[in-house]
Amino acid sequence: LTGLFRNVVGGKTLTKQDLIQPLQQMQNHLLEKNVAREAAARLCASVEADLLNQRTANFTSIDSTIRESMSKALTRILTPTSSLDLLRDVTTTISPPNPRPYVISIVGVNGVGKSTNLSKIAYFLLQNQFRVLVVAGDTFRSGAVEQLRVHVRNLSELSRREDVGKIELFEKGYGKDAATVARDAVTYATNTAGTEGNGMLFDVVLIDTAGRRHNDTRLMSSLTKFGQLANPDKIFMVGEALVGTDSVAQARNFAKEFVDTKGKLRNNGVGMDGFIISKCDTVGDMVGTLVSMVHATGIPVVFLGVGQHYGDLRGLNVGWAVDKLMK
Amino acid sequence: MVLQDLGRRINAAVTDLTRSATLDEKAFDGMIKEISNALVEADVNIKLVATLRKTIKASVKFHELPPHANKKRIIQKAVFDSLVDIVNPHQGAYQPKKGKSNVIMFVGLQGAGKTTTCTKLARWYQARGFRTCLVCADTFRAGAFDQLKQNATKAKIPYYGSLTQTDPVVVARDGVEKFKKERFEIIIVDTSGRHQQEDALFAEMVEIQAAVQPHQTVMVLDASIGQAAEAQSRAFKETADFGAIIITKTDGAAAGGGAISAVAATHTPIVFIGTGEHLLDLEKFNPQSFVSKLLGMGDMQGLVEH
Ligand SMILES: Nc1nc2c(ncn2[C@@H]2O[C@H](COP(=O)(O)OP(=O)(O)OP(=O)(O)O)[C@@H](O)[C@H]2O)c(=O)[nH]1
Numbered sequence: 001l002t003g004l005f006r007n008v009v010g011g012k013t014l015t016k017q018d019l020i021q022p023l024q025q026m027q028n029h030l031l032e033k034n035v036a037r038e039a040a041a042r043l044c045a046s047v048e049a050d051l052l053n054q055r056t057a058n059f060t061s062i063d064s065t066i067r068e069s070m071s072k073a074l075t076r077i078l079t080p081t082s083s084l085d086l087l088r089d090v091t092t093t094i095s096p097p098n099p100r101p102y103v104i105s106i107v108g109v110n111g112v113g114k115s116t117n118l119s120k121i122a123y124f125l126l127q128n129q130f131r132v133l134v135v136a137g138d139t140f141r142s143g144a145v146e147q148l149r150v151h152v153r154n155l156s157e158l159s160r161r162e163d164v165g166k167i168e169l170f171e172k173g174y175g176k177d178a179a180t181v182a183r184d185a186v187t188y189a190t191n192t193a194g195t196e197g198n199g200m201l202f203d204v205v206l207i208d209t210a211g212r213r214h215n216d217t218r219l220m221s222s223l224t225k226f227g228q229l230a231n232p233d234k235i236f237m238v239g240e241a242l243v244g245t246d247s248v249a250q251a252r253n254f255a256k257e258f259v260d261t262k263g264k265l266r267n268n269g270v271g272m273d274g275f276i277i278s279k280c281d282t283v284g285d286m287v288g289t290l291v292s293m294v295h296a297t298g299i300p301v302v303f304l305g306v307g308q309h310y311g312d313l314r315g316l317n318v319g320w321a322v323d324k325l326m327k
Numbered sequence: 328m329v330l331q332d333l334g335r336r337i338n339a340a341v342t343d344l345t346r347s348a349t350l351d352e353k354a355f356d357g358m359i360k361e362i363s364n365a366l367v368e369a370d371v372n373i374k375l376v377a378t379l380r381k382t383i384k385a386s387v388k389f390h391e392l393p394p395h396a397n398k399k400r401i402i403q404k405a406v407f408d409s410l411v412d413i414v415n416p417h418q419g420a421y422q423p424k425k426g427k428s429n430v431i432m433f434v435g436l437q438g439a440g441k442t443t444t445c446t447k448l449a450r451w452y453q454a455r456g457f458r459t460c461l462v463c464a465d466t467f468r469a470g471a472f473d474q475l476k477q478n479a480t481k482a483k484i485p486y487y488g489s490l491t492q493t494d495p496v497v498v499a500r501d502g503v504e505k506f507k508k509e510r511f512e513i514i515i516v517d518t519s520g521r522h523q524q525e526d527a528l529f530a531e532m533v534e535i536q537a538a539v540q541p542h543q544t545v546m547v548l549d550a551s552i553g554q555a556a557e558a559q560s561r562a563f564k565e566t567a568d569f570g571a572i573i574i575t576k577t578d579g580a581a582a583g584g585g586a587i588s589a590v591a592a593t594h595t596p597i598v599f600i601g602t603g604e605h606l607l608d609l610e611k612f613n614p615q616s617f618v619s620k621l622l623g624m625g626d627m628q629g630l631v632e633h
């Protein structure tokens with residue numbers, strides 16, 4: 001950022017006029033980082049509200065005052081209001097008095113990385129000794145079932161070698177109704193027969209779904225039935241770091257499909273439980289999608305995909321993201 | 328359809344301006360700003376938007392316009408021309424020849440739609456009388472060969488791939504050699520997704536290319552890509568020197584400005600667009616009609632010939 005007002009040093013009361021141009025530059029900076037314009041405008045408005053009529057600190061230019069305020073605004077928007085502890089949640093759910101399998105589904109538009117990141121989550125759960133049932137809920141796209149079969153075979157091999165957890169694939173081939181497959185899978189995982197008093201067959205059920213355009217009303221509305229039949233504990237949406245402005249509409253349109261049978265949006269009215277932002281390794285510093293999707297919905301980012309291998313899944317480090325965005 | 332909302336907004340901005348009572352320079356600047364905003368929201372690269380803004384200003388020369396000039400028409404033409412200029416790289420794409428083997432290799436980022444589009448394109452040529460086949464040189468992605476196999480089987484197109492060979496260079500070479508011997512006319516080679524940050528993946532792309540010597544390398548781009556489009560496509564261009572672009576998922580809601588920026592950055596023609604997940608969802612791309620469509624046809628269309 002090269003600012004016209006770089007040399008103004010300290011003790012200045014900021015007027016709207018002072019702020020217009022440096023804020024415009026700041027907005028352009030965010031746009032270059034692939035933050036959607038709507039989100040960038042909102043962030044700049046909050047910085048303006050924060051700084052208007054404030055005095056700049058000694059030896060501090062308007063630019064650096066704005067940078068500091070923007071870092072704070074970004075930190076605020078990206079920091080989840082409640083933290084998700086997936087492992088603890090799973091442990092509680094599968095423990096007495098009412099043990100049952102913990103169900104997670106993954107949704108998102110075409111090709112963003114749903115199946116791959118589902119496999120990474122499976123790997124993470126296996127490492128923590130859980131028994132995982134992967135469900136081939138994409139009964140449409142060619143090769144979708146085989147893709148998961150390969151992942152489950154690989155992970156099964158790994159878990160045997162490292163003597164952790166266990167993993168299996170639940171599939172009914174192509175053309176079947178995904179919601180029904182998902183429900184049957186949960187029933188199967190809950191099965192106690194043949195487990196020699198070990199309780200249920202599986203601890204976690206991970207359901208993959210077919211990619212769909214968020215402007216395809218028919219496929220989108222089938223998500224509602226899916227959510228109700230499978231009744232997942234967590235619905236995670238995968239959004240890719242590569243996507244531009246469409247991220248905002250993607251997030252909103254997916255979230256609004258997840259209503260319960262009474263027509264109320266799941267998860268306290270926000271619809272879904274978290275975003276997985278994939279392909280972060282492909283965009284350098286342009287990690288704006290993180291901001292855009294949270295801005296659109298208030299739903300937190302829970303994981304980042306940072307590569308194509310099983311270990312390439314991270315929790316969100318807000319400081320890391322803000323550094324990249326402010327660079 | 329890609330860019331339609333953008334077109335509507337641009338048209339509205341021009342119309343608003345020419346309808347407003349005081350058509351002065353300030354209103355003109357306001358219009359350019361509104362157009363720039365629309366382009367940014369459509370994911371057009373932000374530096375490219377700045378250039379476009381300058382081009383329009385320079386070609387209209389607002390303060391030099393005589394009082395009775397048809398300002399609306401002059402402004403519309405400037406906007407139209409600068410947009411056509413972006414999607415029209417003034418370069419033709421490779422035309423496959425009947426009676427010889429034309430090798431077409433697909434490259435692109437992860438999940439862009441390469442494998443799906445390979446079969447669509449194969450079917451397109453097959454329907455036009457070419458002997459067409461597919462080679463799966465993606466040995467990395469889980470289930471990649473099954474995906475291509477199932478698509479090819481549905482489309483009744485011969486295919487080659489391996490479940491045991493892990494080196495994509497070997498599979499690509501063997502497949503292309505086999506099909507050349509069998510005198511296939513269009514041999515389409517699918518490769519795995521990759522990105523510029525991973526050198527090994529780019530090196531692999533170069534090796535595959537050296538092994539199959541494609542007549543045409545096609546970059547597949549997702550219509551929803553944002554600001555990363557320019558850097559990635561530039562890197563692919565420098566490394567693989569692709570000669571054509573196919574934009575996929577144009578049936579989505581994205582405006583496609585990122586993909587357009589890739590065209591601008593690489594001066595490479597868009598040859599086809601993908602319009603759905605099914606085999607027949609592929610259309611030929613035409614820059615003139617694309618921009619006319621983008622601008623909502625109407626009175627802009629007459630400008631095409633000028
Ligand atoms: N570089 C990188 N690639 C990724 C990441 N996550 C997924 N991919 C790649 O993205 C491509 C698509 O991944 P999939 O998991 O098949 O995507 P999907 O959303 O299930 O796709 P559909 O089911 O067809 O909608 C694959 O090549 C993955 O290897 C990531 O974090 N980084």
Ligand SMILES: Nc1nc2c(ncn2[C@@H]2O[C@H](COP(=O)(O)OP(=O)(O)OP(=O)(O)O)[C@@H](O)[C@H]2O)c(=O)[nH]1
Nearest residue numbers: 110111437438439440441442443520576601602603
């Ligand atoms: N709606 C829509 N979906 C498409 C289109 N083209 C491809 N897809 C979908 O996008 C997803 C990814 O397509 P693939 O063909 O697997 O992409 P890829 O580039 O081969 O992926 P990798 O090999 O993993 O890099 C799939 O779900 C496809 O069905 C299109 O034009 N429209």
Ligand SMILES: [Mg+2]
Nearest residue numbers: 114115138144
């Ligand atoms: Mg998938």
Ligand SMILES: [Mg+2]
Nearest residue numbers: 441442465471
């Ligand atoms: Mg592929």
